[in-house]
Amino acid sequence: MTPDSQPSPPALAGSIAIPWRQGPVGIVGLGLIGGSLGLDLQRQGVEVRALVHREATAERARQRRLATDVGTNPAVLAGCSLVVLAIPLDRLLEPPQELVAALPPQAVITDVGSVKAAVLQRWRDLHPRFVASHPMAGTAEAGVEAGVAGLFAGRPWVATPEPRTDPACLAVVQALAEAVGAHWLSCGAAEHDQAVALISHLPVLMGAALLQTADRAGAAGAGDLAGLVRALASSGFADTSRVGGGNPELGTLMARCNREALLAALGVYQQQLAALEQQVRQGDWQGLRQELNRSQELRAQFV
């Protein structure tokens, strides 16, 4: 904490005392998260300056009015009091030098990456006012066409501060999250990464394995089993395989950037599945029934 440079504490959303309203907000990347944030902030009268990679993206972003100003030159970020790095995880972990150099020293910087320990490790020394955060909004859509107003309403926005994180900067990001209607949460980066491995990254591998199983077992079966599985697959299969059939680039990035937590989650999952398999193999129907009862109860706690 450096008292001299602290903005005043955040007030309620909508108040002019919110520090990020004292200057334009910068957004780097206008995909689903960046574009949606740009739309929401402009609706509240905030000036949004966006930096994108390609001129064609900038042109389309201007047509969609995703930001007040859109440019491909990092200088567009000059004068921003808050900059949100809404770029893909791999670029976030290996940021272009010109991007880092263009971030105003007095601005609060935050990211939207879905893995936090690796991001903190990379960024804690790149900017003194960095706050790691993760707005948990849908990821099925991507690109400059994906942004929509109201994306964050009622969704979690998780920050993962560490002891050296400036509390005033953290408060600025909280005010931003709450201004767009998100539900603010704060936890350790390792805890966050374990949680998303369990609830988000593990399901990707589960769903992918299911699709491959139905395909390969179908192809190896007698008659037209391959055609039959495709004809009969309905909502249960569609739901269970949805994230497994999602964006391959994103799925690979999640696994790469959260490998240890994902492997730990996979290990527990394989044990649980093997225990259920054992009940089926042994014909322990009372035991299986108890486990499925428990699963039904558990789901109500999660959903």
Add this chain to the structure above:
Amino acid sequence: MTPDSQPSPPALAGSIAIPWRQGPVGIVGLGLIGGSLGLDLQRQGVEVRALVHREATAERARQRRLATDVGTNPAVLAGCSLVVLAIPLDRLLEPPQELVAALPPQAVITDVGSVKAAVLQRWRDLHPRFVASHPMAGTAEAGVEAGVAGLFAGRPWVATPEPRTDPACLAVVQALAEAVGAHWLSCGAAEHDQAVALISHLPVLMGAALLQTADRAGAAGAGDLAGLVRALASSGFADTSRVGGGNPELGTLMARCNREALLAALGVYQQQLAALEQQVRQGDWQGLRQELNRSQELRAQFV
């Protein structure tokens, strides 16, 4: 085939030549499938006679007009030209003697069980005009309140005839299925059971194991990981765990009645998952990306 007792071949749905329109249709059980069928048939002017287990159910079914007549005495089925056994799989596999005795010898009999080899094995000698079938409509709701009109429209209705199945009886069931708008399919019972193990029963165990994993890993984690996973679980987790958190009784019955096919599906799934795990462990990101690309392509074939 017994030529003397054959009804005339089915005509197009809506024609008076359809044999099941020559007499009332009986439905045993007025849960989701039976109740929905009763509503659809009555809308087409068909007289529906329903047999249920308890008088309270009969009373409620009469209030909901799920059938023209509802009774708890099997004699209600007398005179029916077609009887649909819409009872739970365990009762179907161990049918009450009085039910079997009450089925008119000249009626076509079909069932709606979600496993077919075990049903055929039990029923092929109980009634000469039995046809095994499986309308694949949603199973989340159950009981006398569950039936809704239009449930079968556009959904698969699979028959699993064997060489001794009377083709004329099969045609009657096809006409019934098509009259309620279902998409008719026919295959072997073993093939059906393998397909539903892959697309329907395996996802139940997958989802249950996921819920237990998130619960147990959460409870074993540092800090409030248990609370965090519950706070952060969103649509991806909800979808992947949906059928795993479904009806425990139904899930147990499916596993019990389709054990071998389910164990085979589970074995392939565990291999596929282990292969993905190996790629993550070895950091083979190019290989993982290829597998996730393939999964994305596959899903479009299934959904």
